[in-house]
Amino acid sequence: MTAIPVSTFLKTEPTTLQVKVCGMREPENIGALVALQPDYIGFIFYRKSARYAGEKLNPEYIKHLPATVQKVGVFVDESLENIRTLTKKFCLQAVQLHGHETPEFCSQLKQAGFLVLKAFALDDAFDFKILEPYEGTCDYYLFDTKGQQHGGNGITFNWDILEQYHLNTPFFLSGGLDLEHAPAIKAGRWPQLRGIDINSRFELEPGLKNISKVKKMLKAFR
Numbered sequence: 001m002t003a004i005p006v007s008t009f010l011k012t013e014p015t016t017l018q019v020k021v022c023g024m025r026e027p028e029n030i031g032a033l034v035a036l037q038p039d040y041i042g043f044i045f046y047r048k049s050a051r052y053a054g055e056k057l058n059p060e061y062i063k064h065l066p067a068t069v070q071k072v073g074v075f076v077d078e079s080l081e082n083i084r085t086l087t088k089k090f091c092l093q094a095v096q097l098h099g100h101e102t103p104e105f106c107s108q109l110k111q112a113g114f115l116v117l118k119a120f121a122l123d124d125a126f127d128f129k130i131l132e133p134y135e136g137t138c139d140y141y142l143f144d145t146k147g148q149q150h151g152g153n154g155i156t157f158n159w160d161i162l163e164q165y166h167l168n169t170p171f172f173l174s175g176g177l178d179l180e181h182a183p184a185i186k187a188g189r190w191p192q193l194r195g196i197d198i199n200s201r202f203e204l205e206p207g208l209k210n211i212s213k214v215k216k217m218l219k220a221f222r
Ligand SMILES: O=C(O)c1ccccc1N[C@@H]1O[C@H](COP(=O)(O)O)[C@@H](O)[C@H]1O
Pocket: 022, 023, 042, 044, 046, 049, 050, 051, 074, 075, 076, 098, 142, 144, 145, 149, 150, 151, 152, 153, 154, 155, 174, 175, 176, 177, 197, 198, 199, 200, 201
């Protein structure tokens, strides 16, 4: 009898999750991270963040990073004009919005050609109906933990609430992600999950990543 390959029975191929590494600002650290080829690298342009990159970043250095790594600007209730200026200055392809940005605001950035990730802060009471007006206005939602800060709180939320997510827009999981979470994330209970965003749990200090730890996380997702 001839064995039938298991793939014959699989309806969908398993998708590889994308990995974004956020909160970068030191040139050597950025270079070491880029050598690991994450899918996205994030720079925080929110002045109140401990990871604020703004003036520390050399635009020429950032502009010439390999195109294989998408550069993301992270903003909190920033004006369209400032976002336009900063994305141009650093040649950023994507924007991640952590404030009260409206669907219209997201739409304008998407129409301008940016990849748009709209962040939402989740807790057990989160109502996914809030997302309905955002459908079609951004490329990904980013589900972060509701905390004291707009982002970078370093704590996970109860992922059980994601079972209630039934919209079409794919999402990134974020909020206190650490190496220990890799197996549960990869178990893939959420069909719309497209990627993860790692940040404060991979730091030596704010704005400086522990590259060997990041390397282990990337390996876990490849
Ligand atoms: O990291 C920050 O300081 C930050 C500030 C303002 C908005 C977003 C920020 N970071 C984003 O927060 C999430 C969760 O980070 P953590 O893993 O809990 O530290 C992540 O998506 C970062 O991109």
